[in-house]
Amino acid sequence: EVQLVESGGGLVQPGGSLRLSCAASGFTVTSSYMSWVRQAPGKGLEWVSLIYTGGSTHYADSVRGRFTISRDNSKNTLYLQMNSLRPEDTAIYYCARDQSHNARATRQLDYWGQGTLVTVSS
Amino acid sequence: DIVMTQTPLYSPVTLGQPASVSCRSSQSLVHSDGNTYLSWLQQRPGQPPRLLIYKISNRFSGVPDRFSGSGAGTDFTLKISRVEVEDVGVYYCMQGTQFPFYTFGQGTKLEIK
Numbered sequence: 001e002v003q004l005v006e007s008g009g010g011l012v013q014p015g016g017s018l019r020l021s022c023a024a025s026g027f028t029v030t031s032s033y034m035s036w037v038r039q040a041p042g043k044g045l046e047w048v049s050l051i052y053t054g055g056s057t058h059y060a061d062s063v064r065g066r067f068t069i070s071r072d073n074s075k076n077t078l079y080l081q082m083n084s085l086r087p088e089d090t091a092i093y094y095c096a097r098d099q100s101h102n103a104r105a106t107r108q109l110d111y112w113g114q115g116t117l118v119t120v121s122s
Numbered sequence: 123d124i125v126m127t128q129t130p131l132y133s134p135v136t137l138g139q140p141a142s143v144s145c146r147s148s149q150s151l152v153h154s155d156g157n158t159y160l161s162w163l164q165q166r167p168g169q170p171p172r173l174l175i176y177k178i179s180n181r182f183s184g185v186p187d188r189f190s191g192s193g194a195g196t197d198f199t200l201k202i203s204r205v206e207v208e209d210v211g212v213y214y215c216m217q218g219t220q221f222p223f224y225t226f227g228q229g230t231k232l233e234i235k
Contacts, residue, residue, distance in 0.1 A: 033222070037171075044229045045163075045171065045214055050222040058222045094170055098218075107159040107218025108176040115170055 002026035002111045004095050009116030016085050016120070022078040022095030022113055029071050033098040033105045034078045036069060038091035039115070048093070049080065053100050063089075085120045092117050124148055124220050128213075128227035134235045141202045143230045145215035150195050152219070159218035162191055162200045165229075166211040174213075175200065202232075210234060 008020040020036070036048040049059045049069040057069050068081040078095050092115040098105045125148040135141040143162075151158045162175040173182045175191040178198060188203040202209055215227040 035222070035224070037224075045216075045226040047222075047224040047226070052222075060223075096171075098221075105218070105221055106176070107153075107157075107221045108161045108173060109163070109171075109216070109224070110173050110176075110182065112170040112172065 002097070004097065004111055004113035006093065006095055006113045006116040009093065009118045011119045011121065012085055013122050014086060014120055017081070017083045018085065018118060020080040020082065020093055020095075020116055020118070022080075024076050024078065024097075027097070027099075028073075029076055029078050030073050032100050034069075034071065035096045035098060035109065036067075036078075036080045037094045037096055037109070037112075038089075039094070040088075040091045043091075046091075050098075051078070053103075082118070085118075087120050090118060090120050123223060124151070124217050124225050126215050126217055126225055126227040128215060128230050130230060131228060132231050132233070134233050135205045136235050137207065138204050141205050141209075141232060143200045143213050143215075143232075145193075145198045145200070145227050147196045147198075147217055151198075151217050152195060158194065159221070160191075160193070160198050161216045161218065162189075163214045163216060163226075164209075164211055165214065166208075169211075171214065205232070205234070207234065 003025045005023045035050045066084045094115045096109040097111045163171040165171045179191040212229040
């Protein structure tokens with residue numbers, strides 16, 4: 001059974017840092033395209049970042065240069081290092097899987113974690 | 123970026139009656155490989171999003187057959203044939219054609235009258 005469990009959220013001051021984790025089970029993170037998607041309180045969904053099976057990374061303009069996505073193959077875990085946090089980064093952060101099929105992304109997010117809340121406030 | 127626009131943003135429906143949500147993209151979602159990467163997601167209150175439909179009309183594993191998707195190019199529709207209590211929540215369309223830069227519609231809130 002595919003499962004994704006996020007952790008690491010919390011309250012942080014503007015300008016601070018936080019590292020989110022997403023522990024995967026039922027599949028290996030290196031075999032899928034893994035994303036972080038966030039949802040501000042009462043708002044819609046916003047894609048944040050993705051790591052390819054080969055390790056390349058992409059970011060939304062709103063976080064590029066401040067956030068870094070990575071993974072630990074031995075722990076089967078995805079990470080999001082968030083630096084220089086701003087109040088507008090306040091959101092629930094979800095990790096989500098885009099399964100690889102024939103070495104290509106299926107381009108759909110088929111499994112999501114429960115999310116972890118990040119609050120940026122003084 | 124491809125902008126996804128959903129209508130309506132709020133949909134009160136009667137139990138047992140049909141419901142539909144429309145989604146329009148700012149440019150065609152037909153990929154050079156011939157596929158159209160338009161998905162529908164459901165988010166129940168207090169829950170994470172869940173994949174319902176992928177590539178316009180394919181139901182994901184475990185999704186009831188009262189959910190169906192249709193459309194082409196830039197215009198897409200999610201239909202629920204007979205709304206049940208468990209269908210309450212927010213529905214999002216999502217494009218994957220411009221992978222990895224997924225974009226989502228604003229969401230349509232489905233409530234029971």
